[in-house]
Each structure stands twice: as C-alpha cells, then as structure tokens.
Amino acid sequence: MAIRQLRYIGDPILRKKSKEVTEINDRIRTLLDDMLETMYEYEGVGLAAPQVGILRRVVVIDIGEGPIKLINPEIIYEEGEFTDVEGCLSIPNRAGTVKRPEKVKVKYLDENGEEKIIEGTGLLDKALCHEIDHLDGILFIDKMIEEIVPEEEEE
Numbered sequence: 001m002a003i004r005q006l007r008y009i010g011d012p013i014l015r016k017k018s019k020e021v022t023e024i025n026d027r028i029r030t031l032l033d034d035m036l037e038t039m040y041e042y043e044g045v046g047l048a049a050p051q052v053g054i055l056r057r058v059v060v061i062d063i064g065e066g067p068i069k070l071i072n073p074e075i076i077y078e079e080g081e082f083t084d085v086e087g088c089l090s091i092p093n094r095a096g097t098v099k100r101p102e103k104v105k106v107k108y109l110d111e112n113g114e115e116k117i118i119e120g121t122g123l124l125d126k127a128l129c130h131e132i133d134h135l136d137g138i139l140f141i142d143k144m145i146e147e148i149v150p151e152e153e154e155e
C-alpha cells in the first residue's frame with residue numbers, strides 16, 4: 001500500500017466526471033487500498049478517487065466502523081433531509097452546512113465484483129452523498145448553505 005498525493009481545490013481534476021469501472025482487477029484493488037491508507041493518513045472519513053487524481057468511480061469510507069470499499073456507487077433510494085456540517089480533505093480549513101437526504105440506499109460493487117446495497121443515515125449517509133458527489137465533480141462548497149468560521153482559540 002502507498003499514500004497517494006492528494007488533489008486540492010483549484011485542481012481541475014476535482015471538477016471532472018469520473019468513469020465507471022468496467023473491470024475489477026488488481027489495479028483497482030491497489031487503488032482502493034492506497035485510497036484507504038491515504039484517507040487514514042489525513043484522518044478523513046471518506047475519499048473519492050478524483051481526490052488522488054484518478055477519474056474512476058471508486059470511493060472508500062470509514063466512519064469508525066471499519067473500511068468500506070465502493071466501486072460504481074449509485075444512490076438508488078433517498079428519503080427525508082437533514083442539514084449538518086461538512087468538510088473535505090481537498091478543501092482544507094473550510095467547513096459549512098450542507099443539506100442531504102436523511103437516509104440513502106446505495107448500490108455498488110465490492111472489490112470482488114459482487115453487487116451490494118448499503119443503507120446509511122447520519123455520518124454514513126453524509127459520507128456516501130459527499131463522496132458520490134466527488135465522482136461527478138461536485139464539491140460540498142457548491143451546496144453549502146452557510147460557511148462555518150472556526151472559532152478563534154482563546155489565548
């Protein structure tokens with residue numbers, strides 16, 4: 001495994017649409033492992049392939065309940081809405097509120113090519129929506145309702 005170079009806001013690759021994965025091979029599995037290692041290194045809860053410069057529909061998430069690897073993830077159901085604060089490893093030092101569905105179901109392929117469905121609420125829902133947006137070149141600041149200015153530290 002290896003830590004990959006993160007792409008930051010202003011890099012045009014973050015605005016491009018990622019391509020579907022048509023063949024799950026060792027290259028894709030290595031990408032998934034590298035993305036997880038990179039995400040843990042930077043203490044994120046999710047990472048999408050464009051954030052490491054690869055325009056493929058690949059996402060990793062770990063909200064503290066173990067790693068999830070998603071290939072070609074697609075939201076197939078959503079209900080309700082809730083607003084919460086988000087940040088992004090590609091947009092350092094910024095955070096803001098974003099409205100998301102309260103619950104989503106996402107269809108994806110795992111690293112063995114098996115079709116699976118994951119259901120998410122709360123932090124997992126937020127991570128799924130945020131990372132899938134990355135695959136379409138959408139960043140949370142595009143949907144941001146209000147920017148949260150970090151409080152100044154007391155002396």
Ligand code: ZN
Nearest residue numbers: 087088089090
């Ligand atoms: Zn992000």
